[in-house]
Amino acid sequence: MENIENQDFKQIGSKLLDWYKKNARDLPFRQTKDPYKIWICEIVFQQTRISQGLNHYNNFVKRFPDVKTLAEAPEDEVLLYWKGLGYYSRAINIHKAAQQIMTDYYGVFPHDYEEILKLKGIGKYTAAAVSSICFDSKMPAVDGNFYRVLSRIFADDFDISNSRAFNYFSELAQLVLPENVGDFNQAMMDLGSEICKPKNPLCHECPLNQDCLAFQLNKVSEFPVKTKKVKAADLDLKYYFVHRNGQFLIQQRKDDFIWKKLFEFPPEISEELMPFIKSVKNVNHKLTHKNLSIEIFNVEVDSESVWEDFIIKNQYIITDFEGSHEKSFPKPLENYIQNYHTAYRIL
Ligand code: SF4
Structure with a gap:
């Protein structure tokens, strides 16, 4: 030596x-x-x-x-x-x-x-x-x-x-x-x-x-010595996958807390849409300093007037599976769209 x-x-x-x-x-x-x-x-x-x-x-x-x-x-x-x-x-x-x-x-x-x-x-x-x-x-x-x-x-x-x-x-x-x-x-x-x-x-x-x-x-x-561990914060999120005839609603995120400028599903819905909730999926997702628990509600709207009212009031963007390729989504929502598309094609 x-x-x-x-x-x-x-x-x-x-x-x-x-x-x-x-x-x-x-x-x-x-x-x-x-x-x-x-x-x-x-x-x-x-x-x-x-x-x-x-x-x-x-x-x-x-x-x-x-x-x-x-x-x-x-x-x-x-x-x-x-x-x-x-x-x-x-x-x-x-x-x-x-x-x-x-x-x-x-x-x-x-x-x-x-x-x-x-x-x-x-x-x-x-x-x-x-x-x-x-x-x-x-x-x-x-x-x-x-x-x-x-x-x-x-x-x-x-x-x-x-x-x-x-x-x-x-x-x-x-x-x-x-x-x-x-x-x-x-x-x-x-x-x-x-x-x-x-x-x-x-x-x-x-x-x-x-x-x-x-x-x-x-x-x-x-080595190396590292003492301070940054504890990841827990964060609960809700999303509503509001869809009708293969189309669904999205908006671009405005806050830069996480997922700055990416597209997301509506984070809330009106009373009129509640009866259209078919199911809910729970997803856990880790970011660098956050542990996310996300509930994604599947809202299948079979009333044209309710669908149109909701869009007009909230100014959501209507898209479909092909259109969603042109946008960037957070990973959990992208996976959800992919699964939805697979199921929709099978139906
Ligand atoms: S600790 Fe790293 S720098 Fe040292 S001998 Fe091993 S590989 Fe090389």
């Missing part, structure tokens, strides 16, 4: 770069330094595995190949192309940031870390990733991968849920940063997802195992 106190920490960065040169994942956005595409990929893959998000990424950049095309597209279409990735507020922010680039930067993606940080929805991690990969800035793209890998390498018990963790690990990263920070940031992404995984890391295959104090001390499972 090498004595970690006498090590030149910069060699850790160099070893990681050597490993990356031989093992970098062959991904479409690795073939480009176009900041637009790197930005979109960073946002798409923030919470989504590469294998799950790759088709979405490819479809998104095919339809919106540059900032201008994205900025000029209708928001509904941007949301539609984001379908399946969740976190729709990210799509809304991407769209707004593209418009910001057109108005504030004459359509040219800003080169500077501080300027990139001014774009809507772009945080320090994304600004560092884009500026280092595309414009050779020296900013480490510190995220959960960095926390995990660095806390293990240095057997550092700094609490990663502490509000100062970002600054702390950014400083720690300076010890190991090589000259080519863009490749280093990408190497950390690959090492964190392929080797130094949260559970069961592949330490024996790791290029840094000789330098990793947690591994050398046989204490890998003790």
Whole structure:
């Protein structure tokens, strides 16, 4: 075992770069330094595995190949192309940031870390990733991968849920940063997802195992340290799937509490519709900080006048299964529509 106190920490960065040169994942956005595409990929893959998000990424950049095309597209279409990735507020922010680039930067993606940080929805991690990969800035793209890998390498018990963790690990990263920070940031992404995984890391295959104090001390499972657990809040929701002859009613969500700008079924109905309730389905659904219990009432209206009165009073949108493809719904409601369609076809 090498004595970690006498090590030149910069060699850790160099070893990681050597490993990356031989093992970098062959991904479409690795073939480009176009900041637009790197930005979109960073946002798409923030919470989504590469294998799950790759088709979405490819479809998104095919339809919106540059900032201008994205900025000029209708928001509904941007949301539609984001379908399946969740976190729709990210799509809304991407769209707004593209418009910001057109108005504030004459359509040219800003080169500077501080300027990139001014774009809507772009945080320090994304600004560092884009500026280092595309414009050779020296900013480490510190995220959960960095926390995990660095806390293990240095057997550092700094609490990663502490509000100062970002600054702390950014400083720690300076010890190991090589000259080519863009490749280093990408190497950390690959090492964190392929080797130094949260559970069961592949330490024996790791290029840094000789330098990793947690591994050398046989204490890998003790890092990173995370004390504060955010307890998910419980939330009860009711929806009414009001339908007639294959058509049903929807509206676009206005509040941004959850599911911003997505479409939903009516959250309430009038007295006149109560007799048309046929059944109720209970669905449990987890969001990052919320446990949702959703009751979805099946309201099959066989009176044309009641149906029309309800629509006129509430200004709901009438759609059908085909039409619903053009809109983005929260996952539980999308599943409900799918099941309804299957049953409706059978009847
Ligand atoms: S040796 Fe293990 S714990 Fe240490 S950096 Fe490599 S994979 Fe992570």
